[in-house]
Amino acid sequence: MGTCASADDSSKDIEINRELAQDRQNDLRVLKLLFWELVSGSGKSTLFKQLRTLRGDGFEEKEKDGFKIHIWHQIVEQVKRLISGFAELKEKDQTKFGKFEVERIFFFLLLPLELFFFLKKKKKTTKFLEGLETDAEVSKEIADAIATLWKEDAMKATFEERAALKLDDTSEYFFNEIARIGEKNYMPTER
Structure with missing residues (x-):
């Protein structure tokens, strides 16, 4: 009885580990940027407006x-x-x-x-x-x-x-x- 339950747990564990590995791979492909606005007028909002214009539906x-x-x-x-x-x-x-x-x-x-x-x-x-x-x-x-x-x-x-x-x-x-x-x-x- 314990053997059957262990096999199911083991296959679920393998599946979860595969999903985690896939998520890690996907996460590595995404570029993440942190923007700090040290001074007013540094252009942070302008950058996001330009990205929205280029990639979005506009304004x-x-x-x-x-x-x-x-x-x-x-x-x-x-x-x-x-x-x-x-x-x-x-x-x-x-x-x-x-x-x-x-x-x-x-x-x-x-x-x-x-x-x-x-x-x-x-x-x-x-x-x-x-x-x-x-x-x-x-x-x-x-x-x-x-x-x-x-x-x-x-x-x-x-x-x-x-x-x-x-x-x-x-x-x-x-x-x-x-x-x-x-x-x-x-x-x-x-x-």
Whole structure:
């Protein structure tokens, strides 16, 4: 009686060991990565979004709307940094950065009337920057102003100093695409 039960237990044991060995082999074929985000903006979420785009079904409209708002915020934040960086660099090197006044573009395009008169008195870029709302929608008017600003050689020279100014490399893409982004029906693409 014990012999029959032992044979069944033995065959079950062999089967379980085979399954465990197969699981170990399968586990060795799977690459596992551990991502630590040491600093904000290290690109971890971007990597996963790219993997989802490449391997998945893409993004839903609701997700794209969220990305659109994030893109708008990022553009406004980055253009503020660009203008601020320009002001800093202009103080250091008048020959390279001194030919262009940022205020003249933005006075009539972006500012509410009361802020326009305030800035006209103060004539300071930093005061203008306080008037830009980070959560603003990038309208056609704002997009046109950014496009006009981006065409200036002084702004391109300022962008070349992006590492020191902590400007994102991707800002160049968004500044170049600002006309499309400023359209009323703008929706981010998958790529």
